[in-house]
Amino acid sequence: MHGLNLHPAVPNAADPAREIERLETLLAERKAELARLQEGLREFKARYTHIVGGPLAELAELERAIRAAEEQRLGIEADEETPDDLPPSDARPAGATLRRLFWSVAKLFHPDHASDESEAGRRHAIMAEASRAYREGDAESLNTLLGDEELHFYCATARGDGDSEEDAATRLFNLKEELRTVEFGIKRVHQDRLYQLKLRAEEEAARGRDALAETAERTRRQIAKARRRLEHLS
Numbered sequence: 001m002h003g004l005n006l007h008p009a010v011p012n013a014a015d016p017a018r019e020i021e022r023l024e025t026l027l028a029e030r031k032a033e034l035a036r037l038q039e040g041l042r043e044f045k046a047r048y049t050h051i052v053g054g055p056l057a058e059l060a061e062l063e064r065a066i067r068a069a070e071e072q073r074l075g076i077e078a079d080e081e082t083p084d085d086l087p088p089s090d091a092r093p094a095g096a097t098l099r100r101l102f103w104s105v106a107k108l109f110h111p112d113h114a115s116d117e118s119e120a121g122r123r124h125a126i127m128a129e130a131s132r133a134y135r136e137g138d139a140e141s142l143n144t145l146l147g148d149e150e151l152h153f154y155c156a157t158a159r160g161d162g163d164s165e166e167d168a169a170t171r172l173f174n175l176k177e178e179l180r181t182v183e184f185g186i187k188r189v190h191q192d193r194l195y196q197l198k199l200r201a202e203e204e205a206a207r208g209r210d211a212l213a214e215t216a217e218r219t220r221r222q223i224a225k226a227r228r229r230l231e232h233l234s
Contacts, residue, residue, distance in 0.1 A: 016168035055219035069233035
């Protein structure tokens with residue numbers, strides 16, 4: 001991913017109109033790239049869920065049953081709830097834990113805390129990402145939002161004083177802020193674990209292999225072993 005070139009080698013400070021045109025072109029390109037990334041990731045997630053989701057859920061259920069049977073055999077009483085500091089067995093965070101993460105993000109980034117419209121726009125973009133992560137059970141992204149100090153600073157950076165009318169300087173400022181917001185969205189897609197899996201699956205497909213089908217087959221073999229283990233414990 002190429003970073004924003006907000007300060008070109010030959011600055012256009014003497015010609016704001018040319019700089020505005022350059023940034024508008026760049027913004028359109030980056031928005032199109034973000035839309036392509038998001039659409040591709042949505043399609044891959046649907047395929048992943050269809051091919052791998054079912055077997056993974058079945059394996060997670062069997063693993064829970066095995067742990068319960070082992071605890072019963074050892075005379076250990078199972079906790080009714082998973083402790084907050086331990087991840088659940090299926091790697092998807094428990095609802096209460098996910099909600100706490102989401103509300104922690106909201107306390108930091110909710111648009112109601114913005115000092116002006118420019119900051120509110122930045123906060124809206126971050127909360128859109130937090131809402132996506134919450135819907136998909138993506139605790140990693142929520143934790144990343146909470147721990148990104150640079151993002152905290154960026155979000156709270158106030159707009160400078162100036163006329164409310166959007167003159168050339170204000171237009172340049174707003175374009176740069178919108179570009180940063182789009183770049184943030186692109187960065188989050190690239191950091192998504194499922195997006196990394198998508199890239200690996202595409203590499204395997206180029207070699208004539210179906211990575212998702214192979215993953216599903218490996219999971220089915222694990223399911224067969226887990227069933228035998230559970231039968232042995234019963």
